[in-house]
Amino acid sequence: MASLSLSRKKNASRNAAVERKNLITVCRFSVKTLIDRSCFETIDDSAPEFLNFASILEQILSHRLKGQLTWFGYESPRSFWDYIRVACSKVSHSCICSIENMENVSSSRAKGRAWIRVALMEKRLSEYITAALRDYKTTRRFYDDGAIVLGEEANMLAGMLLGLNAIDFSFCLKGEGLDGSYPAVIDYTPYLKFTQSSDSISSDEEELRTLGSSGSESSTPENFVPPFLDENSWYNKCKKSEQKYRLALEQKGYLEELVRLREVQLSDSVTQNKLLLQRIKDIELNHKLEKEQLEYIIVELQDQLKTFHRLGHLSADASLSQISFDPGHSHDGKLDSSRLTGGKEETPSLLGLCGSLTSVASYKSLTSLKSSECLASPTTEMTSPGLTPS
Known part of the structure; x- marks a missing residue:
């Protein structure tokens, strides 16, 4: 462990x-x-x-x-x-x-x-x-x-x-x-370099030819070469093959990692797209609700305004009807002077006389004229002492 x-x-x-x-x-x-x-x-x-x-x-x-x-x-x-x-x-x-x-x-x-x-x-x-x-x-x-x-x-x-x-x-x-x-x-x-040069192609072809020639020549015993005599060449060939395999494996790992990163980016983009679409739907729903609320408020305000206008007209009609049925008022809202004078037209002299008669000072002057000191009546002259009738 x-x-x-x-x-x-x-x-x-x-x-x-x-x-x-x-x-x-x-x-x-x-x-x-x-x-x-x-x-x-x-x-x-x-x-x-x-x-x-x-x-x-x-x-x-x-x-x-x-x-x-x-x-x-x-x-x-x-x-x-x-x-x-x-x-x-x-x-x-x-x-x-x-x-x-x-x-x-x-x-x-x-x-x-x-x-x-x-x-x-x-x-x-x-x-x-x-x-x-x-x-x-x-x-x-x-x-x-x-x-x-x-x-x-x-x-x-x-x-x-x-x-x-x-x-x-x-x-x-x-x-x-x-x-x-x-x-x-x-x-x-x-x-990275993915190019394959002509030298590598020729070397691979040459390796294949040598392998094929060695296989074909192996049937002839006079040209047969024992394996232990060519051990270095086989070792070098194995080394080259191993290096190529490792290079291809590293490139494969890189490409797989690149694909994985692209998949992660794609999934993140899809998630963000879904979130944005959901956010757009929520915003549209909120806008719709706000619009309906505003329309409802506008309708209520219009109804209230109509009610206020109707109440104003009713109050004006009531005031006009009250004025028209009042006997002490004329059509222009003033007192009818013809009713007070019995339908006769008043002259300036009569108005002045009425005013003098109704005033307190004129009343006092009339009483002073009736006194015995200022006016002599016939009865007083006949009954006064010291005077005899003729």
């Missing part, structure tokens, strides 16, 4: 070493293809060489990256931008703060991809990587054992990226390449 676990550990370490070596080798190839492409045209987001290089660099910086422990003890995934943001914070005139404050970039992975593009346009990508690798304490805190940035391959990576300073890049920081929801997938196809 102990030997089995030990062999598993050895196999795991060997696989990790092979993975690191392959990533560094592919990164070297991608840098070379980028330099070759830049001789003919400007490198931008649409260049497949750049997209492949960005995916390779993202895979290298994310190799054996530790997760972030939450409050409850669970480990959540982390992006390489968290490491770059801390390790490159002391670089003078860095773009870390500007990328951290970008409004259209929200996720950590998208910020890391934006940092790669900005660093390439500034021609300082190698400088950032070198500064991050020098902070060994921070690097050790973010990565597990066996990571590329903790091994000897890290120094090779910084040296390879130095050649990219000779390329003028032009990127848009609002494109689809900054979408953090899609993983970085490396396309190994440009770095």
